[in-house]
Structures are given as structure tokens and as C-alpha cells.
Amino acid sequence: MIGIRGGADTTRGGHLPDTVALFPTCLGDLVMPDTVEHAQHALGVCGLDVRPVRGGTCCGQPAFNAGFHPHARRVARVSVRALAQTTGPIVVPAGSCAAMMSRHWVGLFAGDRDAELARQVAGRVVEFSAVLATHLDVLERRHLSWPGTAGYHDSCHMLRELRLSGEPRAVLGCVRDLELVPLASADRCCGFGGTFSVRYPEVSVAMADSKLDDARSRGVDVLISADPGCLMQLGGRAERTGDTPRVIHIATLLHEAGLR
Amino acid sequence: MSEDPLTSSTFAERARVQLAKPFLREAVPRATDIAVRDLRERFAGHDYDGLRELGREIRARTMADLEDALATLTDALVANGIHVHHAADAAAAREHIRRICRESDATRVVKVKSMATEEIALNPALVADGLEVTETDLGEYVVQLDGDRPSHIIAPIIHKTRAEVRETLSRVAGRELPDDASELTDFARERLRDAFMDADVGISGANFGVAETGTIVLVTNEGNGRMCTSMPRIHIALMGIERVIPTLEDLSVMLPLITGAGTGQLITSYVSMLSGPRGEGEPDGPEAMHVVLLDNGRRALLGTEYQEVLHCIRCGACQNVCPVYRQVGGHAYGWVYGGPIGAVLTPLFLGTEAGGELPQASSLCGACDDICPVKIPLHDLLLQLRRTRVDDGAAPWRERLAAELWAWAWSSPRRYRVVTRIGGGVVRVMAAAGLMSSLGPLGRWARGRTIPTPARRPFHSRGERDV
Ligand code: SF4
Numbered sequence: 071m072i073g074i075r076g077g078a079d080t081t082r083g084g085h086l087p088d089t090v091a092l093f094p095t096c097l098g099d100l101v102m103p104d105t106v107e108h109a110q111h112a113l114g115v116c117g118l119d120v121r122p123v124r125g126g127t128c129c130g131q132p133a134f135n136a137g138f139h140p141h142a143r144r145v146a147r148v149s150v151r152a153l154a155q156t157t158g159p160i161v162v163p164a165g166s167c168a169a170m171m172s173r174h175w176v177g178l179f180a181g182d183r184d185a186e187l188a189r190q191v192a193g194r195v196v197e198f199s200a201v202l203a204t205h206l207d208v209l210e211r212r213h214l215s216w217p218g219t220a221g222y223h224d225s226c227h228m229l230r231e232l233r234l235s236g237e238p239r240a241v242l243g244c245v246r247d248l249e250l251v252p253l254a255s256a257d258r259c260c261g262f263g264g265t266f267s268v269r270y271p272e273v274s275v276a277m278a279d280s281k282l283d284d285a286r287s288r289g290v291d292v293l294i295s296a297d298p299g300c301l302m303q304l305g306g307r308a309e310r311t312g313d314t315p316r317v318i319h320i321a322t323l324l325h326e327a328g329l330r
Numbered sequence: 331m332s333e334d335p336l337t338s339s340t341f342a343e344r345a346r347v348q349l350a351k352p353f354l355r356e357a358v359p360r361a362t363d364i365a366v367r368d369l370r371e372r373f374a375g376h377d378y379d380g381l382r383e384l385g386r387e388i389r390a391r392t393m394a395d396l397e398d399a400l401a402t403l404t405d406a407l408v409a410n411g412i413h414v415h416h417a418a419d420a421a422a423a424r425e426h427i428r429r430i431c432r433e434s435d436a437t438r439v440v441k442v443k444s445m446a447t448e449e450i451a452l453n454p455a456l457v458a459d460g461l462e463v464t465e466t467d468l469g470e471y472v473v474q475l476d477g478d479r480p481s482h483i484i485a486p487i488i489h490k491t492r493a494e495v496r497e498t499l500s501r502v503a504g505r506e507l508p509d510d511a512s513e514l515t516d517f518a519r520e521r522l523r524d525a526f527m528d529a530d531v532g533i534s535g536a537n538f539g540v541a542e543t544g545t546i547v548l549v550t551n552e553g554n555g556r557m558c559t560s561m562p563r564i565h566i567a568l569m570g571i572e573r574v575i576p577t578l579e580d581l582s583v584m585l586p587l588i589t590g591a592g593t594g595q596l597i598t599s600y601v602s603m604l605s606g607p608r609g610e611g612e613p614d615g616p617e618a619m620h621v622v623l624l625d626n627g628r629r630a631l632l633g634t635e636y637q638e639v640l641h642c643i644r645c646g647a648c649q650n651v652c653p654v655y656r657q658v659g660g661h662a663y664g665w666v667y668g669g670p671i672g673a674v675l676t677p678l679f680l681g682t683e684a685g686g687e688l689p690q691a692s693s694l695c696g697a698c699d700d701i702c703p704v705k706i707p708l709h710d711l712l713l714q715l716r717r718t719r720v721d722d723g724a725a726p727w728r729e730r731l732a733a734e735l736w737a738w739a740w741s742s743p744r745r746y747r748v749v750t751r752i753g754g755g756v757v758r759v760m761a762a763a764g765l766m767s768s769l770g771p772l773g774r775w776a777r778g779r780t781i782p783t784p785a786r787r788p789f790h791s792r793g794e795r796d797v
Contacts, residue, residue: 094789096740100750101782103789124790127746133733135694137716137725141737148741226695259653263693268771270691273345275778276355276657277693306779 089119090201091156091194093149095167096128097298105298105318108325109163109198115212115329116205123160125152131170134178136265143178150175150184153191160191163198163321165228165297171195173231197228199296199320203237209244209329216327217247218291221315223281223304224257225297238296238320245327255284260295262303278307285315292316294323336664336676336684341691345662354489354659361488362650366701368594369647378590385587386705388580389641396632396640399541399574400623406544410606413620419627420450426622427452427533427566428459434564434618436461436530440522442548442555443467444535445483445644446568446624448666449679452533464525466554468518472498481660481668483646484592489659522554532558532616536569537643538584539621540603542577546621548602549588551595555602565604565616571623572640584643591647591703627679635714639674641704648698648708654691663688670698670708677715682724689715732771747790754784 090113094106106122113120130146133139149171153160162168172195179188202209222242228234235257242250261267261277281304285293293308293315295301305317318326335344348354369378392399404414417423431439439461441447453474456463465474469486473479475498480486487495492511499514500507507517534555538547546567548555559565575584589595608615631637649655649669660668665676665685673692676685689712698708719725739749760766761783766776775781 096746099789100754100784103785103787103792106789107792122789122793125743127740127743133737135713135716136690136729136733137713137718137720138733138737139717139720141733144737145740148743152743226693226697230696230700257697259693259695259697261653261693263695266690266693268774270342270345271774271777271779272342272349273654273657273691274693276349277653278779280355280359280653280657302782303779306775306782309780310778 089121089158091153091158091160092120092122093126093153093160093162094122095162095164095298097302098163101302102298102319105322106163108319109321112202112321112324112329113161116202116208121156123152123156125155129167129170130178131167132264134170134174139178143182146175146178147184150188150191154187159196159201160194161196161198161201163296163319164299165197165225165232165234166299168195168197169227169231197232197234197296199238199241200234202241206240206244209241212329213246214244214324214327214329215246216323219249219251219289220292220294221251221253221285221288221290222256223260223293223295223300225295225300226259228297229257241320242294245323248327251288251290253284253288255281260300260303262299264299267303274303275307278303282308282311290315292318292323294318294320296320336680339664341662341664341687344664345658348658348662353491355657357491358488358659359656361485362656365594365650369590372594372596373590381583381587382703382705384583385703386641388575388583389704392574392576393572393632393637393640396571399576400571403539403541403544403574406541407621410544412544412606413618415620415622417622417624417626419625423450423568423622423624423626424452424455427568428455430564430566430620431456431459431461431531434530436564438525438529439463439531439533440525440529440558440562441465442534442550442558443470443486444568445666446535446570447533448480449626450568450624464522466522466525466558468515468552471518471522475502479661482649483644483667489661526557526561529562531564531566532562533566533568534559536567536573537588538581539569539574540578540581541574544605546604547581548604549585549598550602551593551599553600556600559602559604560614560616563617564620566620566622568622568624570628571625572628587703588643588645591645591701631678636678636711638706639678639711641706642671643704645703647701647703651697651701653695653697654693670712674708674711674715682719686719686724689719750784750788757781758783
């Protein structure tokens with residue numbers, strides 16, 4: 071199952087597959103391992119030699135955002151050091167973690183003994199859907215199909231820190247029979263916000279509801295995002311309120327559409 | 331004054347009260363969406379982002395030497411025959427204004443909407459002096475009649491239904507007013523006109539003070555600003571010291587920024603540029619004009635990592651796009667300023683004792699940064715405030731303990747694996763038994779959301795040999 075490595079597709083024939091490291095992130099690892107596998111397969115189909123990173127844990131974001139920098143550093147250090155052992159781009163199937171790593175690690179480690187290491191690693195971080203968006207030709211040729219309507223939810227940090235919004239949509243554009251409907255609230259926060267969601271559960275849930283209401287009013291079958299944090303929040307709320315839409319990661323949608 | 335909501339309740343408690351108002355959660359997004367949509371549409375053909383950068387640059391340049399800008403402003407104001415007063419804090423500002431009212435034998439005061447006067451809680455002080463005070467912005471008028479507080483910087487009664495407004499105005503009218511927006515407005519206008527005619531003193535804020543010309547600039551849509559500053563004998567403008575801008579040319583940048591970000595207008599119906607009292611031979615204008623320059627915690631921010639918050643021009647745009655504000659409105663923030671700017675300003679102005687909780691009341695989505703007309707990095711400032719709170723030891727022990735435990739477990743792949751394996755099992759058992767609500771933070775998560783159950787086989791345990 072894990073063995074799919076760069077090869078099936080011949081579009082990059084002749085070239086040796088590029089090696090990429092796949093950092094699952096702690097949420098992906100613990101709560102959405104299937105999604106991480108889907109991401110791994112998708113990258114493999116694109117001809118990349120995918121090496122999952124298993125020695126890291128977390129990017130440190132929960133503590134960083136809560137103001138606990140020493141704690142964030144302690145945890146992120148493990149990941150920085152594990153990632154420093156890898157080569158090639160570091161693919162992260164989580165928008166906000168990718169933003170944390172590429173945008174905040176340098177500051178977090180400023181003056182630290184691992185500052186240089188953190189800087190180098192941060193410079194190699196790429197978000198998952200942005201990588202796929204450079205292989206649209208491959209996706210097109212796979213005849214992916216997912217019949218239904220979908221809404222895409224921009225995760226805040228992916229949108230506003232990494233400025234990635236066209237990329238995931240272009241990727242979804244390669245899936246036939248998938249009608250991507252624009253949501254008025256596409257770029258509105260889902261209410262997760264890490265510790266915010268447990269500090270202020272009522273407010274957080276109200277934010278999720280306004281998002282879900284919008285998706286429902288547009289009749290979408292599935293709400294797609296590229297950020298496990300948002301998925302957990304929106305999915306958890308959708309499940310509790312007992313009905314549609316399904317809330318899934320873009321990698322899982324691609325998997326279901328036949329990218330396996 | 332009534333008791334201070336900031337010290338007598340938490341954000342969560344206040345938010346809960348607001349969340350229980352279905353109207354609020356409909357009306358606030360609707361109204362704020364209109365402002366944002368208008369901004370996008372009306373400025374579509376203009377380089378609004380380029381303008382924002384110019385605005386940021388003007389504000390940064392001014393704050394870099396605020397004292398110099400203020401000295402120039404003061405000289406120019408005095409040269410224009412305007413009396414200038416300096417107020418170190420709210421009490422001093424109130425005192426200046428009370429004294430001016432007293433010395434001019436005033437009995438009636440009319441006011442233009444001003445956040446600075448809210449900030450110094452001016453009205454109760456004037457009322458205590460026996461003055462009759464009338465707010466003349468329609469929204470503020472209703473707020474005043476209700477003994478309420480404004481809940482948005484630009485739209486003070488964004489939280490009220492038309493039915494509520496009608497009820498309030500009907501009470502004043504002593505008869506049932508029709509349920510019609512324009513008739514309600516007409517009634518209020520009539521009342522306010524009398525107030526303008528009778529007033530001795532008009533009090534306003536200041537959107538900007540132009541240093542080079544000694545001009546106080548007011549941006550309004552109802553025309554009440556013009557009435558308040560020209561009809562009464564005395565005009566007092568209360569201006570936060572950071573609202574100074576160096577030149578008229580700078581104003582040409584700041585004006586479309588504040589009207590665009592505030593109400594989505596290229597220009598407001600009225601822009602008043604006040605450069606002194608009535609001159610000799612002039613038919614109207616006040617006999618005397620005073621400017622009270624308010625510090626109240628602003629100078630203390632100069633040279634700190636929070637200096638950029640002084641760039642704020644109080645346009646309210648960050649509130650409009652804030653997903654938290656849109657759910658809970660301005661009152662949940664407990665003081666004068668709500669939304670992202672309130673979450674930053676309140677602890678800086680009032681101290682962390684009272685306002686320290688507010689920076690946590692944000693999901694850090696960054697929408698505020700993207701819309702702020704002067705590009706204040708509110709998201710970074712919120713992060714900085716959170717960090718300072720932790721570094722100062724102000725975070726509660728539970729939080730510190732949680733951070734400690736998490737860092738301990740997550741900082742070694744081995745511990746991480748063992749702890750999450752055990753923890754995952756516990757969560758699965760508790761979830762199956764329906765006991766999640768007793769699991770601390772997870773229990774709080776479970777209020778309204780399904781707990782994400784940890785996978786039996788996390789990714790790290792899959793295909794180990796394969797790496
Ligand atoms: S912080 Fe920016 S967006 Fe918010 S009120 Fe101030 S100027 Fe406007």
C-alpha cells in the first residue's frame with residue numbers, strides 16, 4: 071500500500087523521480103492518517119519519490135499561537151531536526167502548519183542554537199496542494215471523477231500567510247463531474263483557531279455554523295479543505311448537527327476520485 | 331457609572347449573552363458585509379492597495395516623530411485662534427472639557443459621534459455637572475436614549491433591530507411611531523434640530539488634525555458634525571494625539587482610506603475642515619474653538635513593539651471582517667473598542683488586569699490585517715500580546731501546566747508515541763462511554779462538536795519498514 075513510489079506515471083519519463091519529504095503533522099498523524107496516506111499516494115502518482123518523515127512530531131503552532139514560545143520551540147526543535155535529515159522539498163498536507171513552518175520558524179528560533187537549521191528547513195516547506203498544482207497535467211490524464219457538488223474552504227493561514235487560493239482550486243478543477251460552487255464565506259474562518267476553539271467553544275461553534283449554513287444553502291455534498299484543523303472543526307460540527315455536508319481533505323477527495 | 335463589564339465578567343460570559351441574540355448574528359454580518367462589498371466595488375478601479383501602502387507610510391512617518399508633528403499642529407492651531415489643551419489621561423480630558431463648559435456658562439451640549447469621548451466616558455461627567463447632553467448622530471442618539479453603549483466604531487446601533495429603535499423613539503415621542511425607517515429618522519431629526527438650536531457647546535472628536543494648517547477634520551454622513559461645530563457658541567474637539575497627520579497632501583491619502591474602509595464610500599456626504607472660530611465679518615461659526623489633545627496611554631506605546639497600533643484611524647473595517655466580532659458584536663469586548671482593534675487596544679490602554687483576556691478572543695485568522703487601510707499587523711500584535719502575557723506569568727496555572735505537559739510529551743518522538751497511544755485509547759473508551767465532557771479541554775471541544783477520535787493506527791506506525 072505504501073509502496074507506491076514515483077513511478078506509475080510516465081509523464082516525467084526519463085527523469086529520475088524528485089525526492090520529497092512528507093511531514094504528516096501531529097493532527098494528520100494521529101487523527102487523519104488515512105488522509106496523509108492519500109496525500110502520499112497523490113504525490114507518488116505525480117512521479118515524486120515520497121519519503122514520509124516519522125521522526126518529527128508537530129510544528130509547535132498550538133503553543134506558539136498561545137504565547138508559549140519556549141514550549142513551541144521545544145517541540146518544533148524535534149521536527150526541525152528530523153526534517154534536517156531529509157532532502158528535497160518538505161511537503162505538508164496542512165495549510166496552517168505549512169505556514170507556521172515556513173513563516174514563523176525563523177522568528178521562533180531567532181538566536182537559538184538551531185536557528186540556522188530552522189531557517190534552512192523552513193525554506194524547503196511547501197504546502198501539499200501547491201505541489202499538486204505543478205502537476206496538473208498528470209492529474210488531467212488520470213481521468214479523475216467525483217460526481218457531486220463541492221465547496222472549497224480556504225484555511226486562513228494558507229490563504230493569508232501562504233497566499234494559496236488558486237492552487238487547490240486548480241487541482242480540484244482536474245476532477246471531472248465535480249461541480250465546485252463558490253461559497254460566499256469561502257475565505258471566512260471556520261472558528262478553529264487552535265486553543266481558541268476550546269477556550270471559547272460557543273463562539274467557535276457559532277463560527278462553524280455560519281460557514282456550514284452557507285455551504286448547506288449552496289447545496290454542496292462535500293466541503294473540501296487542505297487543513298486538518300479546519301476539517302476537524304467543520305467536520306466535528308457537521309457531524310454533531312447530524313447532516314451534510316461531508317467535510318474532507320483535498321487529498322481524500324482526490325483519492326476518492328480515483329487518484330490512487 | 332455602572333459597573334465595569336471588563337472586570338465583572340469574562341469575554342466568554344459576555345459572548346454567551348450576545349450569542350443568544352439571533353438578530354445580532356444576522357444583522358451584524360449583513361451590515362458589515364455591505365460595507366466590505368461597497369469598499370471592494372467602489373474602489374475596484376482604483377489602486378486601493380497602493381493607497382493603503384501610502385497610508386501606512388504616512389502613519390509610520392508621523393509616529394516616528396510624533397512630538398514634532400504635535401508641536402507643529404499645536405502652533406498652527408494656536409495661530410488659527412484655537413485654544414489647545416493637553417490631557418495626560420481621561421480624567422484630565424474630562425476636566426478640561428468640564429471647565430470650558432463651566433467657564434462659558436453652558437447648560438446644553440450637543441455631541442458628534444466620537445470614540446475618544448466614549449473612551450474618556452465624557453457624557454456621565456457632563457451630566458453630573460448638570461449639563462443637558464444630546465448625542466446628535468442618529469445611532470448615538472438611540473444609544474444615549476437607551477443608556478446603551480455603541481457596539482461598532484462606525485455603526486453604533488448595528489446590534490439593534492428597527493423595532494427596538496422604534497420603541498425607543500416612540501417612548502421619547504410619547505406616541506406610537508410608525509414602523510418606517512424614514513419616518514423614524516425624520517422624528518429624530520426634528521428633535522435634534524431643536525437641540526442644535528439651543529446648544530451652547532458642541533463637542534466633537536477629530537478624525538484627523540492636519541499639522542501644517544492647524545485644521546481639524548471631521549468625516550460624517552448625517553451633517554450633524556457640521557451643525558455641532560458651527561451652531562453653538564463654543565466648539566470643543568477631543569483628539570487622540572495620534573490622529574495628527576503632517577500635511578494636506580497626506581490628508582488626500584487618508585481621507586479616501588478612512589471613508590473607503592469605514593463605509594465603502596469614495597467620500598462621505600460631509601467632510602468638515604475646521605480651522606478656527608468665526609472670523610471677523612464671518613456670518614457663522616463658533617465664537618471660540620478648543621482642541622483637547624488626549625494622551626491616555628498613547629505616548630507610552632511609542633517606541634514599543636505596539637507602536638503600530640497608533641496608526642489606527644478608527645475606521646471599523648477590522649470589525650467588519652472579523653469572524654468573531656460578526657458572531658458576538660462589540661459589547662462582548664467589554665469596553666469601547668470591539669473587534670480586533672479592541673482586542674489589541676483594550677489591554678494596552680487599560681492594562682492586562684482588565685483587558686488581558688481579549689487577545690485570546692481571536693481565532694487569528696488574519697482577515698483584519700488584509701483589510702486595515704493602514705496595514706496594521708493586528709495578527710502579529712495579538713500574538714505579541716499573548717506572548718507577553720505568558721512571559722509575564724499572567725497565564726493561569728492550568729494553561730501553563732497544559733503547555734508544560736504537551737511540550738514534555740511532544741518533544742520526544744518516543745514519548746509522543748507512547749503518550750498518544752495511551753491517550754488515544756482513553757479518548758476512544760471515553761467517547762464510546764459518552765464521557766467526553768469530563769475530559770478537560772476535550773470536553774470543552776465536545777460542546778457542540780464531535781471529538782475527533784484518534785486513529786487506532788496513526789500514520790507513524792504504518793509501513794515503518796518502508797522508509
Ligand atoms: S485597526 Fe485598521 S481596520 Fe481596524 S479600526 Fe484601526 S485602522 Fe481601521
